[in-house]
Amino acid sequence: MTTQTHPSTLTTTWFVGASFGQTDDQTSRFLKDGIWEILTPTEKERALVRAMQPGERIAIKAAYVRKNGLPFDNRGHSVSVMGIKAVGTIVHNPQDGERVQVQWQPAEGVREWYFYTYRATIWRVLPGDWMNDALIAFAFEQQPQDIERFRNEPYWRERFGTIAPDKLRFPWTPFYEAVAEKLLDYANDRTPLIEGIHEIAARVPGLGYLQDKFADGSAGPLKDICPFTVMGTFNRGLTDANRKVIAGELAKLIGVTVAVPPSFEGIPILNNQRSWFFRYADKRGEGDIDALWRVFVAGHALVEDDQPEAREAFIQAYDAATEVWGVAWNLSAGLYWAHPWDFPTLDSQSRNYLNKRLGFNVPVSGQQGPCDAAQLPRVVAGILEVRGAQRRGDVAGGCTRPRRGTGRR
Numbered sequence: 001m002t003t004q005t006h007p008s009t010l011t012t013t014w015f016v017g018a019s020f021g022q023t024d025d026q027t028s029r030f031l032k033d034g035i036w037e038i039l040t041p042t043e044k045e046r047a048l049v050r051a052m053q054p055g056e057r058i059a060i061k062a063a064y065v066r067k068n069g070l071p072f073d074n075r076g077h078s079v080s081v082m083g084i085k086a087v088g089t090i091v092h093n094p095q096d097g098e099r100v101q102v103q104w105q106p107a108e109g110v111r112e113w114y115f116y117t118y119r120a121t122i123w124r125v126l127p128g129d130w131m132n133d134a135l136i137a138f139a140f141e142q143q144p145q146d147i148e149r150f151r152n153e154p155y156w157r158e159r160f161g162t163i164a165p166d167k168l169r170f171p172w173t174p175f176y177e178a179v180a181e182k183l184l185d186y187a188n189d190r191t192p193l194i195e196g197i198h199e200i201a202a203r204v205p206g207l208g209y210l211q212d213k214f215a216d217g218s219a220g221p222l223k224d225i226c227p228f229t230v231m232g233t234f235n236r237g238l239t240d241a242n243r244k245v246i247a248g249e250l251a252k253l254i255g256v257t258v259a260v261p262p263s264f265e266g267i268p269i270l271n272n273q274r275s276w277f278f279r280y281a282d283k284r285g286e287g288d289i290d291a292l293w294r295v296f297v298a299g300h301a302l303v304e305d306d307q308p309e310a311r312e313a314f315i316q317a318y319d320a321a322t323e324v325w326g327v328a329w330n331l332s333a334g335l336y337w338a339h340p341w342d343f344p345t346l347d348s349q350s351r352n353y354l355n356k357r358l359g360f361n362v363p364v365s366g367q368q369g370p371c372d373a374a375q376l377p378r379v380v381a382g383i384l385e386v387r388g389a390q391r392r393g394d395v396a397g398g399c400t401r402p403r404r405g406t407g408r409r
Contacts (some may be wrong), residue, residue, distance in 0.1 A: 013136050015057040018085065027060055027085050031107060034091075037099035038121055046097030058102055059139045060085040061118040062110075062218040063376060070114070072096070072147055075176060075340070077159045078304070082117040083110040084139050086231050087125075109237070113138055113256040115150045115160075118374045119306055134384045157343065170262035173340045177233070180338035182254040184300060187293050194225050196253040197233070204249055206242045207233060213280040226292035228277045228334030230396050235337060237272045239363045240264055277334065279325050295321040303342045321379045 003399040018027045020039045030036050036058060038045055052058070062085060065078045088104035116131045125132050131150075137143035152161040158169050186193040195336045198221050201207035212222045212235075240263065247260045298317040302310045321327055329346050336345035 003169045011051070011127050013125045013127075014052060014056060014090075014141065015061045015082075015125060015139070016058060017117065017121040018060045018064065019062070025062075026105075026301060030060065030102070031086055031104045034101055034104060035099055036102050041098060042130075046124055049097045049100065050095055050126060051124070052093050052100050054090050054092060057087065057136075057140050058090055058100070059087045060125070063117050070277075072114075072151060072160065076159060077136045077177075079114055079160070080117040082113045084113060085110050087140055089373065102376075111138070113145055114147060115153075115156055119134065123274075170340070172264060172267060174392050175251070175256070175258045175261050176337050176340060178258040179231060179247075180227070180249065180296075180300070181253070182256050183230060184297060185254070186227075186313070189288075189296050190224055190293075193254070194222055197225065197230070197250070198222075200246070200253065204237055204245055206236075206246055209275060212270050213282050215282045217282075223281070224289050226277050226289045227296040227338070228292060228331070229275070231334065232270045232275050232277070233335045235264075235267060235269050236275050237269055268336065270333075277330065278325065283325070285324065289325055291317070291320045292327070295331070296334075296338065298342065303339050304396065305336050 016036055019025050047322050062083045066081050067078050070079055082325050086104055088102040091103050092101040094111050118179055127133050138145050164216040211224050234243045236305055243264055244260050277292055278284055295317040302314045334348035335343040
């Protein structure tokens with residue numbers, strides 16, 4: 001057995017998943033057999049496995065999100081968690097791109113690490129960045145995580161930091177997330193929702209535009225509605241006072257208890273002349289509104305557990321939704337309203353900012369149409385890489401946002 005070490009790579013550490021098909025946990029077998037391996041790796045993953053060297057340290061991880069039972073106040077937000085299940089040292093690499101032999105240390109139970117996580121099956125971590133150094137010390141040297149430092153790092157500070165409530169930016173996000181979560185209850189039966197909205201419209205000004213045109217030439221109240229158009233009722237060109245009233249009435253209708261935000265500053269809004277995400281009934285496709293609900297539900301599932309199955313379902317739902325007449329870049333705004341910490345809004349002002357300030361050109365499809373869902377993860381990843389470079393000082397300007405986990409665990 002080869003045990004030769006490579007001094008130039010001894011500082012490299014590896015964090016790897018141990019689940020086949022996301023549900024079949026191989027950790028016990030790996031520890032018993034003294035190996036780690038990956039099932040049906042991609043070419044990129046094969047290259048990473050071949051890069052593993054004897055003497056380098058390796059840890060088995062499991063990445064997930066959690067809202068409850070955390071050792072800090074998460075204010076109701078989901079938190080990225082990475083459980084460290086076992087650690088060891090690579091002793092041999094047969095260079096087949098699928099496995100390495102490992103001298104595992106006795107397992108001492110799962111230790112949980114927060115915020116700075118990565119869901120891909122293989123994560124190569126190099127020292128030198130303070131977050132990487134802290135993760136390596138936590139996993140391999142039994143050092144505690146400095147949770148306060150991570151909570152107050154710029155990307156997480158607004159949600160989890162030790163900031164006085166009146167000093168927090170983006171105070172609107174908890175309300176929007178709560179509305180989105182409650183709307184999920186209506187995905188399969190929108191009748192109570194649309195009836196309730198029309199009852200509000202009879203009492204509250206600003207909702208008179210929810211009148212449809214039918215194939216027989218008649219007109220009347222909408223009989224169905226998508227979740228983005230629902231959230232759009234308080235994200236149009238209205239006064240803040242009117243927006244608060246509508247948001248408050250909708251919150252009562254669907255059971256949201258989070259307070260209506262004091263300000264709507266910086267939130268993308270719809271054009272008052274095009275505030276629906278679909279056409280009038282006389283020209284609407286039979287499955288258009290269902291398609292919008294599917295991408296709404298798929299987006300929530302992806303945020304809750306970013307696994308290959310959830311990502312593929314979202315890609316299919318997103319691409320189908322962009323085929324609905326009336327949906328263009330505003331779909332990104334709708335997803336941003338629902339999950340402002342996870343989806344970027346790609347409205348015209350945001351695209352201009354990404355281009356001018358961050359030097360990142362958002363891809364388009366067709367005649368300046370929205371990028372498809374296969375491109376969307378690359379857009380997000382590109383934005384994060386640019387911001388990560390800014391955090392490290394490689395490029396200038398902009399806000400900070402360290403790398404977050406996506407992909408397989």
